[in-house]
Every structure is written in C-alpha cells, then in structure tokens.
Amino acid sequence: MKKIDFAHNLKRYREAKGMNKQELGARIGVSDVTVGYWESGRNEPRMGKVEQIAEILEVSVDDLLFGNNANSDITQEIHNDNLSDEKKRGIELILSLSDEDVKMFNVLMERSLNKN
Numbered sequence: 001m002k003k004i005d006f007a008h009n010l011k012r013y014r015e016a017k018g019m020n021k022q023e024l025g026a027r028i029g030v031s032d033v034t035v036g037y038w039e040s041g042r043n044e045p046r047m048g049k050v051e052q053i054a055e056i057l058e059v060s061v062d063d064l065l066f067g068n069n070a071n072s073d074i075t076q077e078i079h080n081d082n083l084s085d086e087k088k089r090g091i092e093l094i095l096s097l098s099d100e101d102v103k104m105f106n107v108l109m110e111r112s113l114n115k116n
Contacts, residue, residue: 007041009067013057028052
C-alpha cells in the first residue's frame with residue numbers, strides 16, 4: 001500500500017516551482033499560514049484544494065499525495081543505459097525508503113566502505 005506523504009511532497013513541489021507559501025496560498029484562496037499547516041502535517045486540505053494545488057504545481061494528484069515523481073530527474077537517470085540492472089534496482093530501492101531509513105542506510109554504507 002502506498003504511503004501518503006502530502007505534507008512533504010507539497011513543500012518539495014512548491015519549492016521546486018520557486019513559489020513561496022504566500023504565492024501558493026493566494027492562488028488557491030487560503031493564507032500562507034494554512035499552507036504552512038499543510039506542509040507541517042498539522043492540517044490537510046479538502047480534496048478539491050488538493051486538485052487545485054496539483055494543477056498549479058503541474059503535478060498529478062497521485063504525485064502530490066504519494067510522491068511518485070518526486071525524484072523524476074533521478075528516475076530518468078535510472079533508465080540511463082550506462083547503469084547496470086543491479087545499480088538501477090538499488091537506486092529504485094533507496095528512493096522508496098523514508099528519510100529516516102536513508103539516514104540509517106547511509107551510516108551502514110559508510111561503515112562498510114570504511115572497512116574496505
């Protein structure tokens with residue numbers, strides 16, 4: 001089952017568009033404080049607003065909720081023919097991890113590389 005990560009994705013996509021909270025809020029008819037609440041996970045918008053936000057940020061509702069294309073540049077790189085299938089699979093697995101799990105993965109990898 002996909003994990004909803006709207007708060008994180010909203011902030012990431014908004015910043016990628018070069019918009020601040022005030023600009024996004026003005027375009028959808030809410031205050032910057034409301035956008036901040038959404039981005040902190042303190043509150044969530046109604047579905048109609050989610051659709052509006054997705055349109056403004058030029059992403060799908062699915063991407064906004066689940067972050068399927070949150071790493072689209074990296075995802076495109078995965079399909080680069082210069083990478084082995086094993087490296088591609090490894091990258092895909094890392095992209096599916098939570099930030100906390102990535103931190104742990106990084107620590108383990110650094111320890112492993114320092115042993116060699």
